[in-house]
Amino acid sequence: MRKKIVAGNWKMNLDYQSGLSLFSEIINMAKDEVIGNQELVVCSPFIHLSSLGQLSKNVANVNIGAQNIHQAESGAYTGEISASQVKSVGASHVILGHSERRAYFGETDALLASKVDIALKHDLTPIFCIGETREERESGAFFDVIKTQLTDGLFHLSKEAFASVVLAYEPVWAIGTGLTASPEQAQEVHKFIREVLADQYGQEIADNTSILYGGSCNPGNAKDLFAQADIDGGLIGGASLKSRDFIDIAKVFNG
Numbered sequence: 001m002r003k004k005i006v007a008g009n010w011k012m013n014l015d016y017q018s019g020l021s022l023f024s025e026i027i028n029m030a031k032d033e034v035i036g037n038q039e040l041v042v043c044s045p046f047i048h049l050s051s052l053g054q055l056s057k058n059v060a061n062v063n064i065g066a067q068n069i070h071q072a073e074s075g076a077y078t079g080e081i082s083a084s085q086v087k088s089v090g091a092s093h094v095i096l097g098h099s100e101r102r103a104y105f106g107e108t109d110a111l112l113a114s115k116v117d118i119a120l121k122h123d124l125t126p127i128f129c130i131g132e133t134r135e136e137r138e139s140g141a142f143f144d145v146i147k148t149q150l151t152d153g154l155f156h157l158s159k160e161a162f163a164s165v166v167l168a169y170e171p172v173w174a175i176g177t178g179l180t181a182s183p184e185q186a187q188e189v190h191k192f193i194r195e196v197l198a199d200q201y202g203q204e205i206a207d208n209t210s211i212l213y214g215g216s217c218n219p220g221n222a223k224d225l226f227a228q229a230d231i232d233g234g235l236i237g238g239a240s241l242k243s244r245d246f247i248d249i250a251k252v253f254n255g
């Protein structure tokens with residue numbers, strides 16, 4: 001059975017104290033209310049990570065992650081943060097390939113491939129994001145776009161290395177727009193992704209890879225999305241900034 005995961009992406013929100021308060025609420029609610037085998041991951045800004053690492057030390061079902069890392073080991077890269085640095089404060093995950101990083105920071109598939117490598121080297125689980133723009137959806141090119149993102153960003157990995165990767169399908173047109181992919185639209189792409197994985201790495205890897213959906217996911221639509229055969233959880237933006245909403249989304253997997 002592949003892992004069910006609900007990950008929050010706080011993006012560039014929350015000052016230090018507000019982040020700590022939100023995270024404290026999340027772990028308290030998770031202890032009382034999240035009773036299945038699902039895993040929660042909170043991907044905060046770098047400034048919070050060390051403190052969240054302390055707060056979540058003994059909380060089995062809540063992990064923390066970064067939203068980016070640099071591709072080099074260390075060195076003269078002013079303003080950047082390395083994989084080993086985020087690992088050292090307790091992060092277990094890192095979001096890579098988010099469409100905002102691709103669009104606003106020029107992150108290419110080739111750059112992302114090297115970020116994936118350094119993440120895995122430091123035992124960080126990449127939550128690797130893929131997804132098409134509105135134009136690519138409307139032109140019908142989206143299957144090709146997604147296959148290229150997978151191929152160029154990830155398929156240099158060995159089967160053993162790929163087994164540690166989590167995927168997130170985030171159609172760009174659904175991010176922060178309130179416009180969610182329908183469960184059927186999302187399932188169609190998730191199923192396609194799993195077929196591409198099976199071609200590349202075999203059926204067992206394809207069956208064991210968690211593929212999350214992201215894009216205006218909220219407590220109102222999570223149940224129908226997560227009920228789809230190939231959707232294994234969510235990568236949540238706006239709704240992860242409210243403890244009640246984030247926990248309610250995670251509770252869909254309580255069973």
Ligand SMILES: O=C(CO)COP(=O)(O)O
Nearest residue numbers: 009175176215216237238
């Ligand atoms: O980008 C996202 C998560 O990484 C999705 O953001 P929203 O849930 O705010 O649409």
